[in-house]
Amino acid sequence: MQIAARRIPGPLPMDDQTPSPAVAPYRDDASREAFRPRGDASDLFGVRGIVGQSRAMRRVAEQICQVAVTDATVLLLGETGTGKELLANEIHERSARRRREMVRVNCAAIPAALIESELFGHEKGAFTGALARQIGRVELSDGSTMFLDEIGDLPLETQVKLLRILEERQFERLGSPRTLRVNTRIIAATHRNLEQKVADGTFREDLYYRLNVFPVSVPPLRERDDDVVLLVRRFVTEFAQAFGKRIEAVDEDSLDALRQYCWPGNVRELKNVVQRAIIIATGNRLVIPVPRVLATTATRSARLSDVERDHIRTVLESTGWRIRGAAGAADRLGLKPTTLETRMAKLGLKRPTPP
Numbered sequence: 001m002q003i004a005a006r007r008i009p010g011p012l013p014m015d016d017q018t019p020s021p022a023v024a025p026y027r028d029d030a031s032r033e034a035f036r037p038r039g040d041a042s043d044l045f046g047v048r049g050i051v052g053q054s055r056a057m058r059r060v061a062e063q064i065c066q067v068a069v070t071d072a073t074v075l076l077l078g079e080t081g082t083g084k085e086l087l088a089n090e091i092h093e094r095s096a097r098r099r100r101e102m103v104r105v106n107c108a109a110i111p112a113a114l115i116e117s118e119l120f121g122h123e124k125g126a127f128t129g130a131l132a133r134q135i136g137r138v139e140l141s142d143g144s145t146m147f148l149d150e151i152g153d154l155p156l157e158t159q160v161k162l163l164r165i166l167e168e169r170q171f172e173r174l175g176s177p178r179t180l181r182v183n184t185r186i187i188a189a190t191h192r193n194l195e196q197k198v199a200d201g202t203f204r205e206d207l208y209y210r211l212n213v214f215p216v217s218v219p220p221l222r223e224r225d226d227d228v229v230l231l232v233r234r235f236v237t238e239f240a241q242a243f244g245k246r247i248e249a250v251d252e253d254s255l256d257a258l259r260q261y262c263w264p265g266n267v268r269e270l271k272n273v274v275q276r277a278i279i280i281a282t283g284n285r286l287v288i289p290v291p292r293v294l295a296t297t298a299t300r301s302a303r304l305s306d307v308e309r310d311h312i313r314t315v316l317e318s319t320g321w322r323i324r325g326a327a328g329a330a331d332r333l334g335l336k337p338t339t340l341e342t343r344m345a346k347l348g349l350k351r352p353t354p355p
Contacts, residue, residue, distance in 0.1 A: 050087070051234050052227030056219040060087070067214045068094035073166065075151075075211045076189035078218030081268030084189040085149060087218065091187055092145040100144035103137050103184075108150035116158050117174055126175025138171055141184040151211065152192035152203060159204045162186075166210045186211070221263040221270060222306075228259045231267060235274035236286065245278055247286050253350050254288040260348045261290050262306055289352075309347040312340070321351040 050061045067074055068091045076084040085104070092102040110118050117126075121136030137146060148154070154162065165171055166186060170179050188211050197203035221228065232250060240247045263269055269291070277288040312333070319329045323337050330337040344350070 050083075050090075051231050052224060053230065054219075054224040054227050056224055057227060060216060060218060063214075063216050064090055065094070067091065067216075069096075071095075071185050073185070073211055073213040074187045075213070075215045076187065076218060077194075077215055078189075078191065079220045079266055080191045081266035082218040082220060083267050084218055085147065087216070088145075088147045088149075088187045088189060092147075092185075095145065095185070097144050097185060102145045102147055103141035104147045104149065105137050106149045108153040112155045115155060116161065119158065120161060120171050120173055122174035123176045126173075130175065133173075136173065138165060138182055138184060139173075139180065142182045143184070145185045145187060148186065148188045150190055150192075151188040152190040152194055152197055156202070156204065159207050163204065163207045163210060166207075221266045225259045228263075228270065229255055231270055232258065232274060232288070235271050236278065239275050239278040243278055245281055246284050247278065247281065248284040249286070251285060251287045253352060254286070254290075256348055256350060257290045257352065258288060260309060262310070305347065308343070309349060312343065312347065313349055316344075316349065316351075 050057055050064070052058075064087055074088075074091060076087055078084055089102060092098060105119065107115065117130075117134065117136070119136050119138050121134050121139055122130050124130055124133050148162075161171060165182065165184070169182055169184075171182065172179055194203055194208050194212075198205045198208050221231075232255065236247055236250065239245070258270070258273075265272075273291060274288060277286055281287075312329070315332050316323075316329045319332065322328045323330050323340055325331070328337070330340040333340060335343075
């Protein structure tokens, strides 16, 4: 069976770059258009990490370009895996502070007992085990940018000191009475609802307003399904080069299925799925299996069409995609076979093509 290749629309008009030797010569126009390496040409407005043509991502790109040249505090809001750290890095690289490396802090990864010392540093003997002076991340970011990922997990007692950084640009190392001044730009990110945390009393209201100077909402991948194919192209090119694979085209049914999937892990999950597919690929045309929706993530989308699509797909998979006959999918769903086929077409459900 010949696998169809999908013609993928190009990004914003920019000059193409020379194709990488990691990608084989193309045999047809659809493959050529879909998987010609473009490098940064596929990034919106030249913003690295923002790939797509959806209205939501165009708006994000515009906001990044607008705020980067200022020193304003930025709050990146969005689900895990949507690329908030990439956007923070791009803001820094477009700012006057780009000559110094951005300092990154994952507030959820550092134990609450250590976060204050990590951020503000400490003097020798400030506490048991403090055998030498330690410079904190805030001090290291002087003249640069500090990216505070998962800011919603910052302990309340540390939030007070961060508020002082934002308001007065001052702090003290633990165990020191000396006040230090710092010139740092704060970019914060979270997947949590900070307004709800303020209402619950677990996040300071004054800190929320200081951080919320320029909020940027990064949409989940399920709300920008038109961008999925463009992202696939980017990742296929990236991993084909990295692994020395010769990929000419991607199975059309795979692309349709990827667009219909709800992507609870967002762009990060899509990248991992493409990477795995290329690792196990043995031919020039790539089939990308769609991951199964976990029970814990299946309820992420409350849209009726998504719920219906997931339920019908589950029933189809349980019958081996057999629609008609006793114990077929139509019989189990209590529908006429023709009715089920009409709904499948409407929801974009197709039987996967065997590799």
